[in-house]
Amino acid sequence: MVFQNDVQKYIFFGVWPLSKLEQDNFPYFCTIVTERDMEKQILLGKTPAEIQEVVEKLELPKFTGKQIVDWIYQKRCASIEDMTNLSKASRALLSEYYETGLKAPVKEQVSTDGTKKYLFPAGNHFIEAAYIPDRERATLCVSTQVGCQMDCLFCATGKQGFQKNLSVAEIMNQILSLPEFDTLTNIVFMGMGEPLANYDNLMRCLDILTQEWALGWSPTRITVSTCGLIPNLKRFLEESKCNLAISMHSPFHDERLKLMPVEKSYPIKEVIHAVKQHDWHGQRRLSFEYIIFKDLNHSKDHIKEIARLLGSTRCRFNLIRYHAVPGIPLKSPDAATMTWFRDALNEKGIIATIRASRGQDIDAACGLLSTKNLLS
Ligand code: SF4
Secondary structure: OOOOOHHHHHHHOOOOOOOHHHHHOHHHHHHHHHHHHOOOEEOOOOOHHHHHHHHHHOOOOOOHHHHHHHHHHHOOOOOHHHOOOOOHHHHHHHHHHEEOOOOOOOEEEEOOOOOEEEEEEEOOEEEEEEEEEEOOEEEEEOOOEEEOOOOOOOOHHHHOOEEEEOOHHHHHHHHHOOOOHHHOOEEEEOOOOOHHHHHHHHHHHHHHHHOOOOOOOOHHHEEEEEOOOHHHHHHHHHHOOOEEEEEOOOOOHHHHHHHOHHHHOOOHHHHHHHHHOOOOOOOOOEEEEEEEOOOOOOOHHHHHHHHHHHOOOOOEEEEEEOOOOOOOOOOOOOHHHHHHHHHHHHHOOOEEEEOOOOOHHHOOOOOOOOOOOOOO
């Protein structure tokens, strides 16, 4: 079949039955269809300047921009309809093209120790965030990707493969839509995914968390974890003041390579060399995450090599007891091994603490977040 014009093609493929009036005004009609049928854009994640652009585009009163910023970031308002100091007409026009992007969790699991795991929607996927209350502190562990490309041997998220980077709104939503938001004292980017592999979106989130126009948090309350993607690690040290946590798990190249394929491109000794170039004498903290596996990475040689690599670098070690993941040939160490390793590091002058295992019964503990069996 030969089509004489775009209108005929459009009708033939059954996209839309066009009236005579619409056919006569085809270019204009296309514009309307494109704008109206497009997915609504998300306000969460936009800066005040970007929200002001939206206001100008829709020809809303100028002061509306500041009000919207307030509703999104201060009041954490999920529905444009509830932005009551905007006129009805402004709300109607705004919600025709935009949505807030704030979405409540669809599932909650509570551990016997008080840890909570939340399942949040993220496009066609779901992601998990873990809320960990601990006396006067309450920490939220946030995800930055659906799945992960890094394929660490011991990690449930890695086993899930990589699906996508989370958008700024999808990351921020885990924080702003958390039912316990008002109790939060700390945020750690240690959930599903490698944060520095989603660098631009991560940095925008750190901005929103720390800038006065949004949450105004001190960067010292925020920690970003990485397996050691050196180029983005260097950028992060330059461009942010947030704390850094590096997943080490072994100081030896061959052994770490078996646990973490990223060691091939970014060996731990080069990662440590990169962080040593930074001055750690201020408030910003450097820590190393070290999961201990039974009969693998907790000998005197490991202690010696860790001390040699770090030299006098100001840092802390968080020791984590490995939690068995079905189908993975690694085992949990006993409590005595954990204590011995911590004390041996302390004797070498390296501050080390054993991180209490939280939320293990609901798979919210370190390395156990995964949405493979979601909603089960
Ligand atoms: S441990 Fe972190 S970097 Fe490694 S696969 Fe899991 S989520 Fe990715």
